[in-house]
Amino acid sequence: STPSSFPPPSSSPAPASHLIGRKEDIVKAGRLIKTVNVCREILVLYHQGTLHAMDLRCYHAGGPLQHGDIEEFNGRLCIVCPWHKYKITLAEGEGLYQAVDDPTVKPLRTHWRSKGVKQRIHKVTEVKGSVYVTLNDCSEAIESDVYQTERYRTGSIQA
Template sequence: MDEKKSSHMYFIGKKDDLVEAKRTHVTLDGRDILIIYHQRVFYAMDLQCYHAGSTLLNGDIEEINKQLCIICPKHKYKITLAEGEGLYRAANPAEKVKRWYSKGIKQRVHKVMEVDEDIFVTLSDCPGYIESDYYQTAKGRAELSKAHDSDSAPDADADD
């Protein structure tokens, strides 16, 4: 992203409206963003999950390893709201007990600011590629569109 775009604050809406909605999604500078209000804090991140592009709009929010995470409804990937870090649970053979591990930053998160009861988002200027960036590209969007079209096609094997 260039410096000019990354420092722009986009008006999202009035605080009271966004608090009431709890979640909303917007497109800012061609990027699909999910805005979440949870436990009196606003968060913003890319709308599509980094793993396979499923929307995070209806993902459950849980505390995992002392961090608030959104759970992708499609494949249950866990993503921290504050940092966009992917978490997974595994057992270290030496410890024989499961614990949470980090995959690193996988989901691009964006800065949310409140100014006089108005909510603004500034797109992330974090350099480098983050996996959720893929679904913001023309190739990623085409893949999502193709998957959506096949999901909405009638299924001959579907139960009635």
Template sequence: MEQSDCQYLACSESDIKPGARKRLEVNGRDIFLVNIKGKIYALDSHCYHVGGPLHEGDIEDTAGRTCLVCPWHEYRVRVDTGESLHQVYDPSDDTKPPEWKECGVKQRTHMVKVRNGSVFVTLSDMTQELASDEYNICKQ
């Protein structure tokens, strides 16, 4: 993996066409790229909840937000921000439909730039710990 000013050459743009995913190690971190309708996102590969294979999850629209759904426990993570979404019920009013609420950033996302047909990843600032950090450090 080629590095330039903390940007890592991940792959060629042609390697990650719309709908494709690519899992890789970047500077000791297990991440994956996913191309959704021509936009490439980078996230930690394992779900923040208990380390499920988020990189294998379905892509779904949840309340107008594009999410990955972890195949283990169906936790939903926004691809663009890493925020977790949960369905909230009001037990005092069973006529009120459940609502989707954002519950804060739990999954680490990383910056992606496409330049001259190449895809570069810059790892996010690791100074603030996130729940997904526990599961995405590659063992040497």
């Protein structure tokens, strides 16, 4: 049966590792999309010597993160969603934004702030050249879970 509604990955019986592929192939490709646990779409990417994995669809409105640029903001590596440029830290899945210190003071001064964890980040392990992803089974809902549902997939906004 296909999981249909909101459950985070913890609804699977036990945390399990999913084979993604050979590391050398992922390094060469840079990015790879894989469906694990029947229907969870995961983006695995290689950047500056490190592998990362996260939910494929951006927590904001389901944007395709496989097309996002990777940039550093406030010393933290982020993927920038191609749809509305939301910035998501690769390591934690935090949404970063620039807050204005005082809107009455011109020129405006801003500083980076975090909205907290918005994108579900998954664990990547490498064993003898093979790369595995273990789904993050944190039972608290994370906003990107919304775009891992069948309702979203069969809707018209899928790109």
